[in-house]
Amino acid sequence: MSKQKKITGKAFDFAILKRIISYASAYKINSSLAVLATVTFAFISPVRPILIQYTFDHFVAIHNPVMLFNMTIILVALLILEAFMQFADSFLTNRLGQNIIKDLRIQLYTHITSLRLKYYDNTPIGTLVTRAVSDIEVVSDMFSDGLISIIGDLLKLFVILGVMLFLNYRLTLIILIPIPFLLIATYIFKKSVAASFQDVRTQVARLNAFVQEHITGMNIVQIFNREKEESKKFDEINTQHRDANIRSIKAYSIFFPVVEILSSTSLGLLVWWGGKEILHHITSMGELVEFIMFLNMMFRPIRQLADRFNTLQMGMVSSERVFKVLDTREIIENKGITNAEQINGNIEIKNLWFAYNNEDWVLRNISFTVKQGETVALVGATGAGKSSIINLLNRFYEYNKGSITIDGINVRDYELSSLRQNIGVVLQDVFLFSDSLANNISLNNPGITRQKIIEAAKTVGAHQFISKLPNTYNYNAMERGAMLSVGQRQLISFIRAYVYNPKILVLDEATSSIDTESEKLIQNAIDILTKNRTSIIIAHRLATIQKADKIIVMAQGEIIETGTHQELLKLNGQYKRLFELQFKEEAKEIF
Numbered sequence: 001m002s003k004q005k006k007i008t009g010k011a012f013d014f015a016i017l018k019r020i021i022s023y024a025s026a027y028k029i030n031s032s033l034a035v036l037a038t039v040t041f042a043f044i045s046p047v048r049p050i051l052i053q054y055t056f057d058h059f060v061a062i063h064n065p066v067m068l069f070n071m072t073i074i075l076v077a078l079l080i081l082e083a084f085m086q087f088a089d090s091f092l093t094n095r096l097g098q099n100i101i102k103d104l105r106i107q108l109y110t111h112i113t114s115l116r117l118k119y120y121d122n123t124p125i126g127t128l129v130t131r132a133v134s135d136i137e138v139v140s141d142m143f144s145d146g147l148i149s150i151i152g153d154l155l156k157l158f159v160i161l162g163v164m165l166f167l168n169y170r171l172t173l174i175i176l177i178p179i180p181f182l183l184i185a186t187y188i189f190k191k192s193v194a195a196s197f198q199d200v201r202t203q204v205a206r207l208n209a210f211v212q213e214h215i216t217g218m219n220i221v222q223i224f225n226r227e228k229e230e231s232k233k234f235d236e237i238n239t240q241h242r243d244a245n246i247r248s249i250k251a252y253s254i255f256f257p258v259v260e261i262l263s264s265t266s267l268g269l270l271v272w273w274g275g276k277e278i279l280h281h282i283t284s285m286g287e288l289v290e291f292i293m294f295l296n297m298m299f300r301p302i303r304q305l306a307d308r309f310n311t312l313q314m315g316m317v318s319s320e321r322v323f324k325v326l327d328t329r330e331i332i333e334n335k336g337i338t339n340a341e342q343i344n345g346n347i348e349i350k351n352l353w354f355a356y357n358n359e360d361w362v363l364r365n366i367s368f369t370v371k372q373g374e375t376v377a378l379v380g381a382t383g384a385g386k387s388s389i390i391n392l393l394n395r396f397y398e399y400n401k402g403s404i405t406i407d408g409i410n411v412r413d414y415e416l417s418s419l420r421q422n423i424g425v426v427l428q429d430v431f432l433f434s435d436s437l438a439n440n441i442s443l444n445n446p447g448i449t450r451q452k453i454i455e456a457a458k459t460v461g462a463h464q465f466i467s468k469l470p471n472t473y474n475y476n477a478m479e480r481g482a483m484l485s486v487g488q489r490q491l492i493s494f495i496r497a498y499v500y501n502p503k504i505l506v507l508d509e510a511t512s513s514i515d516t517e518s519e520k521l522i523q524n525a526i527d528i529l530t531k532n533r534t535s536i537i538i539a540h541r542l543a544t545i546q547k548a549d550k551i552i553v554m555a556q557g558e559i560i561e562t563g564t565h566q567e568l569l570k571l572n573g574q575y576k577r578l579f580e581l582q583f584k585e586e587a588k589e590i591f
Contacts, residue, residue: 004217013316013320016320016323016348017147017148017346018317018318019140019319020100020319020411020566021140021147023100023103023104024096024100024143025393026099026103027096027099027100030095030096030099031091031096032193032303033088033092034089034092034093034096034148035151037085037088037089037092037150037291038083038089038093038148038149038152038155039152039155040085041082041085041086041089041156042152042155042156042159043079043155043159044081044082044085045082045156045159045160045194045297045389046159046163046294046297047078048078048079048082049070049165049289049290049291049293049294049297050163050290050398051074051075051078052069052075052286052289052290052293053284053286053287053289054286054342055067055068055071055072055075055286056284056285056286056289056290057284057285057286057287058286059071059179060286061284061285061286089148089152090144091106093143093144093145093148093149094143094144095141096142096143096148097139097140097143097144098140099137099140100139100140100143101137101139101140103503104136104139104566105132105136106232107326108131108132108136108326109132111325111446112128112132112325114331114332115171115328115330115331116330116331116332116396116397116398117391117396117397119328119330121356124209124212124213125209125212125213126188126205126208126209126210126211126212126213127205127208127209128325129208129212130201130204130205130208130209131321131322133321133326134204134208134318134339135201135318135321136281136318136322138201138314138315138318139315139318139322141311141314141315142311142312142315142316142319145311147312147548148310148544149304150305150308150312153301153304153305154301155307156301157298157299157301157302157305160294160297160298161298163294164291164294164298166572167287168283168287168291168426169272170277170409171270171283171288171291172291173276173278174266174269174270174273174274174520175264175269175270175291175294175295175298176317177266177480178262178263178265178266178269179262181262182258182259182262182302185255185258185262186255186302186305187258189251189252189254189255190309190310190313192247192251192253193252193310193313194445195247195309196245196247196251197248197310197313197317198249198316198317198577199244199247200241200244200245200319201317201321202244203237203240203244204241204581206237206240206241206519207237207238207241210233210234210237212461214230215584216232227301243513245262245335255566256303259299259302259303263295263296263299265362266295266299267292268269270288270291270295271292271467274287274288274291274322277286278467288571293410309328310572322449330586331410331414332395332396332398333433334415334416335412336411336412336413336414336415336416336419336574337413338409338414338418339414339415339418340406340415340418340419340421340422340503341418341422342405343371343406343422343503343504344503344532344534345370345373345406345407345504345534346369346370346371346372346407346408346534347369347370347393347404347407347504347534347536348369348370348403348404348405349366349367349368349369349402349403349404349407350367350402350403350404350405350407351365351366351367351402351403352365352366352367352389352392352399352401352402352403353365353366353399353400353401353402354385354388354392354399354400355399355400356397361557362385362388362557363385363388363389363392363399363557364556364557364558365402365558366385366389366402366558366559367402367559368550368552368556368559368562370534370536370550371496371534372401372534372548373532373533373534374534374535374550375530375535375536375537375547375548375549375550376535376536376548376549376550376551377536377537377538377539377545377548377550377551377552378536378537378538378539378549378552378554379538379539379545379552379553379554379575379578380543380553380554380555381555383556383558384554384555384556385557385558386508386538386557388537389536390425390506390536390538392404392509393411393423393504393506393536394419394420394423394425394506395411395412395416395420397420406419406504412569420558421500421502422502422503422504423502423503423504423505423506423513424497424500424502424504424505424506425428425497425506425508426493426494426496426497426505426506426507426508427491427493427509428508428509429506430481430489430490430492430493431481432477432481432484432489432492433477433479434471434476434477434478434479435473435476435477436471436474436476436477437469437472437473437475437477437492438450438453438473438474440477440481440492440496441453441456441492441495441496441499442496442499443496445500448499448500450473452499453495453499454473455471456495456498456499457473457495459498459528460491460494460495460498460524460525460528460529461486461491461494461521461524461525462491462494462495462525464520465488465491471552477489477492486519486556487522490522491521491522491525494522494525494526494529498528498529502533503534504533504534504535504536505529505530505533505534505535505536506535506536506537506538507526507529507536507537507538507539508538509523509537509538509539509540523544526544527547531534541582542575542578542582543582545565546565547565548564548565549564550562550563550564551563551564551565551568551575552569553574553575553578554571560574561573561574562574
């Protein structure tokens with residue numbers, strides 16, 4: 001919430017306005033045509049009342065039906081021209097807005113995907129969804145119903161006012177008597193709506209964050225029977241969102257009747273004064289009709305201006321929120337130029353120190369090597385720092401001190417996408433998209449054919465269960481793989497790693513949440529994947545790593561034991577205690 005309060009929401013922040021307008025430079029023809037249509041529409045608007053006045057005074061008053069018919073044809077043609085210009089104005093400004101938000105949304109999404117994981121640790125996903133979807137939609141309104149429309153309304157207002165003063169300054173001044181009151185009402189309305197809008201946007205972000213988080217974690221909500229309590233929290237947030245909208249509605253409900261009263265007052269003054277001038281033969285009937293039309297034309301943009309300024313301000317607030325994400329520099333610097341395609345997989349970690357926050361060290365002076373083709377296992381209690389090593393190897397986070405090298409080259413000197421492309425990671429919590437199994441395996445990589453996917457599935461041992469699914473490889477896994485078991489999702493992740501053929505393989509707790517039958521399949525898949533490939537395995541079940549070339553035992557961010565399975569058992573240290581404890585627990589499960 002505190003972050004939201006830093007948003008200024010100024011109606012005219014020229015720095016933000018200039019930045020938004022810069023996106024229109026890619027659509028110069030569209031922008032120029034939109035401005036031309038707006039300006040043309042503003043200048044032809046006063047022509048119709050002038051022609052009607054001329055028709056009344058010259059062809060109605062003196063009874064000239066032929067010229068009356070001719071003028072009617074001209075007025076209809078002018079009306080058609082106005083309608084076309086209004087269509088062009090609306091279509092071109094809306095198309096410009098849609099093109100701009102397409103570009104802005106792509107830029108925002110690309111930037112979000114480049115942000116390092118630490119940013120996501122501190123930012124609700126629902127808030128980013130709000131920025132990428134609804135906030136950017138509001139930015140488009142700045143073009144379709146904001147900036148250009150405001151320019152058009154102001155131009156139309158000045159043109160009409162200038163024509164009125166030129167034709168009859170007395171009637172014009174009478175009409176303008178209520179205007180100061182209208183300006184005061186507009187100012188109060190604008191301030192009131194601006195405050196309520198900022199509150200609305202804040203509550204929308206809170207709603208999105210809450211709903212996204214709780215739908216994702218719905219199994220926890222239902223397991224612990226927290227539906228009523230979470231519904232109460234949602235009701236509270238939703239109530240605040242409703243109240244913010246009601247404050248905005250209240251401002252509109254007051255402002256528009258005030259505008260109607262003031263416009264009716266101007267009309268009454270015009271009829272009163274104009275009627276007197278007609279009786280004294282100072283003003284004609286046609287002129288009075290003309291000024292009544294001018295009055296309606298003048299109050300329409302005045303009434304709309306308050307709403308359009310509000311749209312502009314809403315766009316400013318949303319733009320500022322979007323630009324705040326775009327200006328976030330929480331990215332992993334990609335200054336490396338070395339291609340990782342030809343790496344052999346010799347890893348050396350030397351005197352490594354790492355902390356997620358300040359100097360709250362997660363890793364302390366870690367040093368070990370993994371030779372090409374070796375399998376090294378990392379074991380230890382939760383929080384020992386095992387997964388942090390993997391995150392640093394892939395450069396999801398940056399280490400503080402020490403070094404990590406692959407084939408003698410620091411990981412920071414490799415081109416980032418090339419580095420990650422050659423390090424395959426299989427996580428405990430497998431994420432599958434709402435898409436076919438084939439697309440979840442290939443991640444829509446055109447270089448990975450269906451035949452390659454099937455061969456990989458057969459190699460890993462997953463082809464049998466996939467073949468039994470409806471539509472086999474076209475089976476929709478649904479969001480997060482909800483239609484598959486834990487073991488099946490894990491096997492899909494192994495196929496995914498296999499088809500990408502990484503030079504280095506990382507398995508992070510890949511067998512910790514599966515049954516014994518699935519474990520056999522996965523253990524077989526692990527043996528296939530790790531064969532002749534540099535591998536690092538983070539293991540919870542020690543039975544799965546007994547074949548590892550080296551086992552590293554960690555505790556509180558430090559290495560306390562290193563050796564093979566048999567060597568560590570002979571040490572009678574932490575590894576042996578963990579192994580015996582786990583063996584006893586597994587024996588209890590069996591018997």
